[in-house]
Amino acid sequence: MKRYNKRSIILTSLLLSLSLAAAGCTGNSAGNQNTEPAQEPQSSQASQSSDQGAEKLDPYEVVMVYPDGKQNDLSTVQSAMNDYLNKTYPELNMKVKLNPIDWSAYSDKTNLMMSSGGKFDLLWTANWMGFESQVVKGALLPLDDLLAKYGADIKAVEGDLLEGARRGGKLYGLHVHQELGNPQGIVLRKDLVDKYNMDLSPLKSGEFKDLEPLLKTIKDNEPNITPAVGPAFPLGAYFGSGSMESIIGPAGLDQRDPNADNKFKVVNMYETSRYMELANLTREWYKAGYLNKDATTPGVDIWKKFQAKTAFASIGSDLEIVKDMEIGKPAPMPNKSTQIGIELIQIPMNIDRLHTTKLSATMQAISQTSKDPARAMMLLNLLYKDKNLLTLFNYGVEGKHYVLNNGQIALPDGKTKDNVGFYHDNQWQLGNQMLNYTRIGEDPDKYKNYEQFNEIVQSQPSPLFGFVFDPEPVKNELIAIGKIQSTYDPGLQSGQLDPAELPKMIDKLKAAGLEKIIAEAQKQVDAWRAANGK
Numbered sequence: 001m002k003r004y005n006k007r008s009i010i011l012t013s014l015l016l017s018l019s020l021a022a023a024g025c026t027g028n029s030a031g032n033q034n035t036e037p038a039q040e041p042q043s044s045q046a047s048q049s050s051d052q053g054a055e056k057l058d059p060y061e062v063v064m065v066y067p068d069g070k071q072n073d074l075s076t077v078q079s080a081m082n083d084y085l086n087k088t089y090p091e092l093n094m095k096v097k098l099n100p101i102d103w104s105a106y107s108d109k110t111n112l113m114m115s116s117g118g119k120f121d122l123l124w125t126a127n128w129m130g131f132e133s134q135v136v137k138g139a140l141l142p143l144d145d146l147l148a149k150y151g152a153d154i155k156a157v158e159g160d161l162l163e164g165a166r167r168g169g170k171l172y173g174l175h176v177h178q179e180l181g182n183p184q185g186i187v188l189r190k191d192l193v194d195k196y197n198m199d200l201s202p203l204k205s206g207e208f209k210d211l212e213p214l215l216k217t218i219k220d221n222e223p224n225i226t227p228a229v230g231p232a233f234p235l236g237a238y239f240g241s242g243s244m245e246s247i248i249g250p251a252g253l254d255q256r257d258p259n260a261d262n263k264f265k266v267v268n269m270y271e272t273s274r275y276m277e278l279a280n281l282t283r284e285w286y287k288a289g290y291l292n293k294d295a296t297t298p299g300v301d302i303w304k305k306f307q308a309k310t311a312f313a314s315i316g317s318d319l320e321i322v323k324d325m326e327i328g329k330p331a332p333m334p335n336k337s338t339q340i341g342i343e344l345i346q347i348p349m350n351i352d353r354l355h356t357t358k359l360s361a362t363m364q365a366i367s368q369t370s371k372d373p374a375r376a377m378m379l380l381n382l383l384y385k386d387k388n389l390l391t392l393f394n395y396g397v398e399g400k401h402y403v404l405n406n407g408q409i410a411l412p413d414g415k416t417k418d419n420v421g422f423y424h425d426n427q428w429q430l431g432n433q434m435l436n437y438t439r440i441g442e443d444p445d446k447y448k449n450y451e452q453f454n455e456i457v458q459s460q461p462s463p464l465f466g467f468v469f470d471p472e473p474v475k476n477e478l479i480a481i482g483k484i485q486s487t488y489d490p491g492l493q494s495g496q497l498d499p500a501e502l503p504k505m506i507d508k509l510k511a512a513g514l515e516k517i518i519a520e521a522q523k524q525v526d527a528w529r530a531a532n533g534k
Contacts, residue, residue: 068100073421164359173363181352204328232316286495383431477513
């Protein structure tokens with residue numbers, strides 16, 4: 001899945017959603033959604049299942065809206081999908097219309113489509129791409145009844161993982177079946193590890209501070225190489241996933257508080273000892289010259305630095321999921337190594353817990369304007385069980401857009417990503433990702449590794465798993481503190497700002513309403529615990 005800074009992008013998206021709502025977005029509130037029974041397929045009101053073959057369904061075209069770049073052969077792929085549906089599932093009497101929208105315009109265009117009442121059926125959405133706002137505005141249909149009638153294969157694959165998209169007691173999105181989290185840690189150039197015979201065993205501690213001797217070795221001996229590049233660093237995903245259970249903005253649970261009575265106590269992350277520890281470490285490394293000075297530059301590409309052989313390590317980045325992952329255990333990083341042509345080693349320092357937010361991080365939803373939502377659900381159900389249909393959407397037409405080489409996807413002879421006519425990496429947007437082929441250069445067991453990794457993640461659920469924060473009571477305060485965070489966070493996370501400035505930041509956050517946000521979060525957590533016996 002395409003990755004972003006988790007906390008910042010989710011908060012940014014949420015603040016945007018709140019701003020839209022405050023500006024007067026029309027529609028029902030989350031607690032006042034359309035509660036009419038789910039619409040039955042056209043001309044088949046009595047039908048209970050697409051497999052029962054009761055009455056013949058009228059023809060219907062399911063319009064799929066999702067983010068993607070321009071694909072020259074889109075119509076070819078669409079026709080192939082429709083031919084396959086007609087031959088394999090004639091009783092459904094459906095076609096698909098693929099309606100990709102460029103990433104840069106996706107949010108604006110889908111908002112316009114929803115506000116204007118434009119007819120479409122399936123919508124890719126996410127908690128960091130407007131999902132909460134879409135629910136509040138009444139743009140999405142409740143899916144419980146539709147799922148019960150036409151989503152047997154979805155339920156068999158996802159089970160309780162679907163609950164992450166439940167809002168106000170109703171289900172508004174279907175989680176794409178994929179990896180349930182990420183490992184965060186360190187990436188190292190293998191050639192330099194071997195050159196200096198570096199001992200990686202101290203990293204079994206899971207503590208970034210134990211990387212310092214390796215960074216010093218590079219600093220002292222390789223003047224043209226930056227020891228560590230980011231923008232992640234220890235205060236990125238590593239802190240958020242390993243030390244803090246985020247609720248909203250800087251409010252969350254301190255997972256390193258030794259007092260068991262504080263397990264559900266909402267605190268300010270900037271006031272935790274772990275945050276200060278990692279902020280000081282980052283600052284020390286910056287002053288020592290271990291970190292790249294362009295870490296706060298928008299769009300900085302750390303992998304180009306590796307490719308140019310001007311970087312030794314990345315810190316706090318999301319890692320690839322490989323077999324038998326353990327904290328501090330070095331392993332190859334096969335996909336990225338192939339992409340950049342440099343052999344890399346990755347070392348996990350933290351593995352995500354199972355978070356409710358992950359289960360709404362990539363979903364399919366059904367538009368309130370769909371003329372046949374039952375048929376839309378039938379199509380989605382196929383994408384959780386039919387590898388052939390999923391392959392057409394993900395890779396195009398065999399022989400034209402790809403060939404199979406020892407069971408893996410490869411480009412046809414003479415073709416490149418740029419001229420093959422259909423090439424994207426949208427597997428994480430739709431259906432059951434575990435059905436997918438892998439590409440040449442990827443680990444053939446990639447999805448087996450995902451399943452193994454998911455078992456690890458599910459074995460350590462977040463203490464707030466199932467909890468969803470309602471930001472409405474503190475929406476103005478969230479906007480205010482978001483502006484303050486955007487001023488201070490880049491400097492703190494990159495080491496360019498002295499952590500001695502933290503008290504000033506905290507004073508500003510409190511003046512902007514942080515304590516009100518924390519109190520509201522505590523109130524909602526306590527109510528959730530009481531309702532769920534936590």
